[in-house]
Amino acid sequence: MNKAIIAMDRSGSFRVYLAVTTTMVEEARQIHDTTPVATAALGRVLTAAGLMGLMLKNTQDKLTMQFKGDGPAREILATAYGDGRVKGYISNPQVDLPLKPNGKLDVGGAIGIGTVTVIKDLGLKEPYVGRIELVNGESAEDLTAYFFVSEQQSSSVALGVRVATDLSVAAAGGMIIQMLPGADPESVDALEPLLEQMTPISTLVEQVTKESVGKTEEAVVTELLRRIFESLPEQFTVKPLETRDLGWECDCNEERLEQALMSIGVTDLKTILDEDGQAELTCQFCRKKYHFDREHLQKLLDEMM
Secondary structure (H helix, E strand, O other), X not given: OOEEEEEEEOOOOEEEEEEEOHHHHHXXXXXXXXXXXXXXXXXXXXXXXXXXXXXXXXXXXXXXXEEEEOOOOOEXXXXXXXXXXXXXXXXXXXOOOOOOOOOXXXXXXXXXXXXXXXXXXXXXXXXXXXXXXXXXXXXXXXXHHHHHHHOXXXXXXXXXXXXXXXXXXXXXEEEEEEEOOOOOHHHHHHHHHHHHHOOOHHHHHHHHXXXXXXXXXXHHHHHHHHHHHOOOXXXXXXXXXXXEOOEEOOOOOHHHHHHXXXXXXXXXXXXXXXXXXXXXXXXXXXXXXXXXXXXXXXXXXXXXX
């Protein structure tokens, strides 16, 4: 299941971006053949990128999110578009670490110490680039800090991936709450205990999904929204604004891989042609292979001469 919902409280104090991304994260797991900790780490970043992609004004606007650290996962990168398309990869999909003392997957340990970078390509002359040091590598806390430091936006981020005993993705989802200009101070007082006592987002997604068999994806994510915020005072009742699609889609093609080959330069491309007579490139995101025979390589070389 993949579906997102955008909502706002009745007083206009905060906006909510909420998504169930179980199907998307499972698809990524299958493509990259990830271990449980890599599944959780990649799934959180994919979900976060997708949610932040919904904040973009235009459908073709693009957001790239990179978590880079000194841990064994090394790098996790995700790209999202304003229309809900998301793709991503983890540099070391086979990273494996012991569980933390609380029994949770050690995503922070997999990423380690490093940075989170967000690049927004909004069709302007230069993209917007924001970067901060990682708080703990657990993704949600890092992005909460990113919003505050880099975008001067008071936000709360929750991300979760539950991995089943057969290593498939049982549930995945995320939520971003952003305070709006002129917010009622009492709304913060109401949200703080709610967030402190909130059941993990992956647990809520799994519960609501199981209880909503046969219902539409829109009904499921709407029920999830209601359940999370049902304890708020009436003046801060959260109302849905719109539902959006959110899911995995890689837009790689032969032309893009041709450009990658040509970018290495005439000398190196000629060396490949002379020594190997062919080349095979693999898309980092979807693992699709592209084969270029001698004739194709010669054509590219001729274009560069």
